[in-house]
Amino acid sequence: MNIEDIYRRYQELQVWVGWTEESARRVAATVELITPHLVALIDDFYDEIGRHPNARKVITGGQAQIERLKGTLRQWLRELLSGRYDRDYVARRWQVGWRHVEIGLEQVYTNAALSRLRIGLMRVLHENWSGDQRDLQETVRALNKLLDLDLAIIEDAYQYEYAARLQRSERLAAIGQVAGGVAHELRNPLNVIKTSVYFLLNAHNPSSEKRAEHLQRIERHVSLADGVITALSNFAKMPAPKRMPFAVEQCLREALETNPLPETVQLALDCPASLSPALADIDQVRIVFANLIRNACEAMPQGGQLSVTTRVVSGGMEIDVADTGTGIPPEYLSRVMEPLYSTKTRGLGLGLSIARAIVEKNGGSLRVVSKPGKGSTFTVFLQTEHPQETHRL
Numbered sequence: 001m002n003i004e005d006i007y008r009r010y011q012e013l014q015v016w017v018g019w020t021e022e023s024a025r026r027v028a029a030t031v032e033l034i035t036p037h038l039v040a041l042i043d044d045f046y047d048e049i050g051r052h053p054n055a056r057k058v059i060t061g062g063q064a065q066i067e068r069l070k071g072t073l074r075q076w077l078r079e080l081l082s083g084r085y086d087r088d089y090v091a092r093r094w095q096v097g098w099r100h101v102e103i104g105l106e107q108v109y110t111n112a113a114l115s116r117l118r119i120g121l122m123r124v125l126h127e128n129w130s131g132d133q134r135d136l137q138e139t140v141r142a143l144n145k146l147l148d149l150d151l152a153i154i155e156d157a158y159q160y161e162y163a164a165r166l167q168r169s170e171r172l173a174a175i176g177q178v179a180g181g182v183a184h185e186l187r188n189p190l191n192v193i194k195t196s197v198y199f200l201l202n203a204h205n206p207s208s209e210k211r212a213e214h215l216q217r218i219e220r221h222v223s224l225a226d227g228v229i230t231a232l233s234n235f236a237k238m239p240a241p242k243r244m245p246f247a248v249e250q251c252l253r254e255a256l257e258t259n260p261l262p263e264t265v266q267l268a269l270d271c272p273a274s275l276s277p278a279l280a281d282i283d284q285v286r287i288v289f290a291n292l293i294r295n296a297c298e299a300m301p302q303g304g305q306l307s308v309t310t311r312v313v314s315g316g317m318e319i320d321v322a323d324t325g326t327g328i329p330p331e332y333l334s335r336v337m338e339p340l341y342s343t344k345t346r347g348l349g350l351g352l353s354i355a356r357a358i359v360e361k362n363g364g365s366l367r368v369v370s371k372p373g374k375g376s377t378f379t380v381f382l383q384t385e386h387p388q389e390t391h392r393l
């Protein structure tokens with residue numbers, strides 16, 4: 001937040017609490033009365049901190065730092081009573097909240113410390129006031145308003161800085177996760193390529209058909225890897241997908257080829273040839289299928305059946321990717337497609353959220369039903385080039 005915004009906010013709060021020129025004059029008039037007691041007030045402030053390990057622990061520089069902090073607090077109190085509440089004043093108040101986040105001090109301790117300091121200041125006023133009682137009341141009110149305003153700004157700065165830090169660290173974590181997700185997407189085609197290269201380098205007198213077969217495999221998986229990178233970087237840039245008609249069966253088969261099923265998993269693929277072409281970005285949808293297939297296999301560590309079924313529905317088609325695995329408990333079901341959420345010990349928790357985001361950007365949807373112990377079915381809805389008017393039940 002820039003200083004103009006902060007200052008504007010301070011002025012708004014001044015109006016709110018009824019802060020006036022007269023309040024400033026009344027506070028300034030207490031300087032002489034309070035100054036002789038500053039040392040005692042400040043000592044009490046730090047003695048109390050010393051009694052609270054969670055607050056004390058942020059003071060890492062020992063007695064020397066405490067002495068320095070006492071000087072800082074004295075300066076803060078002097079300014080408080082100075083009668084000048086301009087932009088610089090407010091900026092320094094903001095700086096307190098900001099600094100407290102930096103050192104890892106929880107805001108509750110500032111609130112408690114200010115409460116104690118407030119009581120100390122009021123006691124000094126009451127015990128040493130020699131004037132009119134009504135004046136004392138007005139002065140106490142003015143000082144309370146001022147302390148409330150200071151605390152509001154310190155707290156505001158604290159929240160603002162805290163949220164900004166959290167956002168920064170979440171962004172960093174997200175970058176890490178996305179990088180991991182990309183690595184994951186590329187590892188499978190690279191492994192296929194590696195296997196074929198190994199064969200070509202080491203096979204004794206391979207037949208020319210075999211050589212051609214492996215070279216074609218390499219070529220196909222290089223372009224699949226290339227497609228993954230293009231689709232992911234497009235996804236990161238959030239462009240409109242290039243939606244072109246394509247055959248879903250071919251796309252499914254490519255996704256299955258780059259994600260070979262474990263031997264313990266049986267495939268049942270039901271994809272009628274009569275199905276209209278889907279209207280979406282094939283490179284992006286391949287990532288969706290790959291993620292769903294991998295997710296299904298990971299849900300069946302002991303093996304099982306992966307059923308991929310397509311059907312025509314109103315406005316497009318649906319593709320079910322069903323497993324007979326562990327299933328998802330109802331309490332997690334609404335969260336499994338959230339970014340960075342994973343119930344697996346391994347894995348990044350990005351696959352399903354990428355899948356959903358891609359499908360939605362392609363004008364489709366992704367939903368899941370699951371029965372714990374029986375398995376899960378993820379259903380992708382895609383628009384088709386020539387939608388049929390059927391009715392979904």
Ligand code: HEM
Nearest residue numbers: 049055056058059065072076095096099103109110113114
């Ligand atoms: C009424 C409550 C408080 C006020 C008005 C206050 C005021 C200040 C001020 C003016 C600064 C200097 C900010 C700057 O860098 O410009 C500061 C820093 C700091 N405060 Fe507070 N503070 C309060 C509560 C606390 C509490 C409860 C602790 C608990 C340990 C604490 C520990 C610190 C520390 C460690 C620093 C960093 C000082 C350094 O640079 O060594 N403060 N505070």
